[in-house]
Amino acid sequence: xxxxxxxxxxxxxxxxxxxxxxxxxxxxxxxxxxxxxxxxxxxxxxxxxxxxxxxxxxxxxxxxxxxxxxxxxxxxxxxxxxxxxxxxxxxxxxxxxxxxxxxxxxxxxxxxxxxxxxxxxxxxxxxxxxxxxxxxxxxxxxxxxxxxxxxxxxxxxxxxxxxxxxxxxxxxxxxxxxxxxxxxxxxxxxxxxxxxxxxxxxxxxxxxxxxxxxxxxxxxxxxxxxxxxxxxxxxxxxxxxxxxxxxxxxxxxxxxxxxxxxxxxxxxxxxxxxxxxxxxxxxx
Amino acid sequence: xxxxxxxxxxxxxxxxxxxxxxxxxxxxxxxxxxxxxxxxxxxxxxxxxxxxxxxxxxxxxxxxxxxxxxxxxxxxxxxxxxxxxxxxxxxxxxxxxxxxxxxxxxxxxxxxxxxxxxxxxxxxxxxxxxx
Numbered sequence: 001x002x003x004x005x006x007x008x009x010x011x012x013x014x015x016x017x018x019x020x021x022x023x024x025x026x027x028x029x030x031x032x033x034x035x036x037x038x039x040x041x042x043x044x045x046x047x048x049x050x051x052x053x054x055x056x057x058x059x060x061x062x063x064x065x066x067x068x069x070x071x072x073x074x075x076x077x078x079x080x081x082x083x084x085x086x087x088x089x090x091x092x093x094x095x096x097x098x099x100x101x102x103x104x105x106x107x108x109x110x111x112x113x114x115x116x117x118x119x120x121x122x123x124x125x126x127x128x129x130x131x132x133x134x135x136x137x138x139x140x141x142x143x144x145x146x147x148x149x150x151x152x153x154x155x156x157x158x159x160x161x162x163x164x165x166x167x168x169x170x171x172x173x174x175x176x177x178x179x180x181x182x183x184x185x186x187x188x189x190x191x192x193x194x195x196x197x198x199x200x201x202x203x204x205x206x207x208x209x210x211x212x213x214x215x216x217x218x219x220x221x222x223x224x225x226x227x228x229x230x231x232x233x234x235x236x237x238x239x240x241x242x243x244x245x246x247x248x249x250x251x252x253x254x255x256x257x258x259x260x261x262x263x264x265x266x267x268x269x270x271x272x273x274x275x276x277x278x279x280x281x282x283x284x
Numbered sequence: 285x286x287x288x289x290x291x292x293x294x295x296x297x298x299x300x301x302x303x304x305x306x307x308x309x310x311x312x313x314x315x316x317x318x319x320x321x322x323x324x325x326x327x328x329x330x331x332x333x334x335x336x337x338x339x340x341x342x343x344x345x346x347x348x349x350x351x352x353x354x355x356x357x358x359x360x361x362x363x364x365x366x367x368x369x370x371x372x373x374x375x376x377x378x379x380x381x382x383x384x385x386x387x388x389x390x391x392x393x394x395x396x397x398x399x400x401x402x403x404x405x406x407x408x409x410x411x412x413x414x415x
Contacts (some may be wrong), residue, residue: 080300085290106312113359114316120290124300125307125317151292162370163354177286181319229370245373274366281366 082127086149087111091135093142101129104148109261112152116263119235121156122182155182157266161230164278167222170205172198174218175230177268184262188226191269192220193276207276218280225278228268236262243271294351297324297359298332327359336394343390347383361391 025210087108105126112123131149138145157163165185168178175192177185189196193207199219207218220226237260270276304321307313326371337346344354349372356371367385 014338059335080295080297081290082292082295085285085287109314117287120287122316124320125296126303127303148289153295153303156290158352161352162360164360172306180323181316188329272370274364274370281364 014210079155079163080124080153080159081121081156082151083117083154083156084130084149084151086147088145088147092142093144096144100132100135100146103128104132104146108148108150108152116235117154118237118263121154122264123250124153124155124181126154127151156232157230159180159230159233161270162223162227162275163230164227167220167224167226169222170198170203170220175205175226181267184264185228185266185268187268187270191231191267191271193218193270207280217279218276226270227275227281229272229275230266230272231269232267234267236265237259238265294355296337297327297354298337300324340390340394343394344387347387357387359393363388363391 012120022049023024025270084234089104089107091100091107108126113125116122124258129148129150133149134148135144135146137143163179165177165179168176172189176183176190177187179185189198189205192205192211194212195208197206197208198204199206202219204222205220209218209219231279274281298300300320301324304313304317304324308321338381340358341354344357349357353372357368360367360371362368365381365388368384368387
């Protein structure tokens with residue numbers, strides 16, 4: 001909803017991705033000059049510059065991509081939330097010599113870190129323990145069982161969140177992006193900056209950026225940093241299911257395919273001005 | 285295991301960074317924590333301090349932004365208007381151009397001060413005694 005609305009606004013105001021300029025080719029000299037001035041003057045300079053270089057008048061001067069200490073701004077922004085959980089933690093007898101809190105912290109990190117909890121997100125690490133209930137020892141087991149209330153740091157960007165990651169590769173399905181600790185991010189072809197095409201020879205997506213001098217091919221190479229908006233998320237329950245007797249043997253193939261699926265996938269979009277490779281919008 | 289509240293609080297990068305650094309000092313990092321730490325230590329968040337966070341929030345009060353927007357601004361440190369348009373919902377309606385400019389000024393004065401010192405020789409204050 002938001003995107004559509006924004007697109008309409010952009011069209012009405014007369015600046016779209018094509019008009020807000022991103023092409024690094026033209027800028028280097030001025031950009032260096034700008035970097036030396038304070039931000040206030042940068043804006044003024046940017047205005048004059050944009051007029052003198054046949055930027056379209058209606059495009060807002062502030063859209064001029066001036067860099068602030070270009071190259072220094074490596075943004076890999078991620079989104080974390082705190083999630084409140086309870087769990088019963090089993091502490092084996094050989095851990096009794098340690099402090100209960102330490103033992104529980106270790107157990108919780110062992111159990112949850114680097115795991116995706118369904119509809120919650122990717123667990124990173126324990127934040128704190130808010131409450132410990134009484135510990136019990138059950139017959140036949142020497143371990144103690146403690147109900148723990150705790151808070152966990154979880155990677156779960158909300159929708160519309162803007163993240164910066166690294167391109168892991170391109171395929172016909174779109175651009176695959178990695179955040180380093182989280183790899184299951186895909187930007188489908190229809191969400192790329194338009195017009196986009198897939199270069200079969202180099203296996204890379206290209207934004208055919210149009211200027212008045214002709215089209216520039218902006219390649220989305222592997223390893224480049226890319227800023228994208230999170231537009232959708234999918235959780236897949238990958239927990240093992242029991243054998244289904246009713247289904248015929250042909251289902252085994254599909255089950256195997258499902259096994260490989262990522263439990264938590266983010267769908268990104270870069271079809272807005274400001275999104276895409278960082279080098280498109282700053283000049284480096 | 286039971287999840288009681290999926291969204292108790294939002295954490296900014298700086299908070300996660302501090303938490304992970306603490307764990308690192310106690311030498312209880314596992315792979316995911318290490319990778320996360322590696323990732324966010326590439327962001328400018330390591331130059332921030334609790335003082336910066338509160339200064340930043342006070343300075344943003346006049347702009348009437350939502351919590352998510354403030355968090356986005358804080359994490360990303362936008363330096364161009366086009367970035368702000370991405371991060372503030374309906375920025376065309378909410379913000380006039382002068383406001384965007386003012387916002388950028390605020391960002392620069394509070395969030396970039398330390399970054400500038402770290403990275404760009406242009407902004408370095410001269411005559412620091414060297415040892």
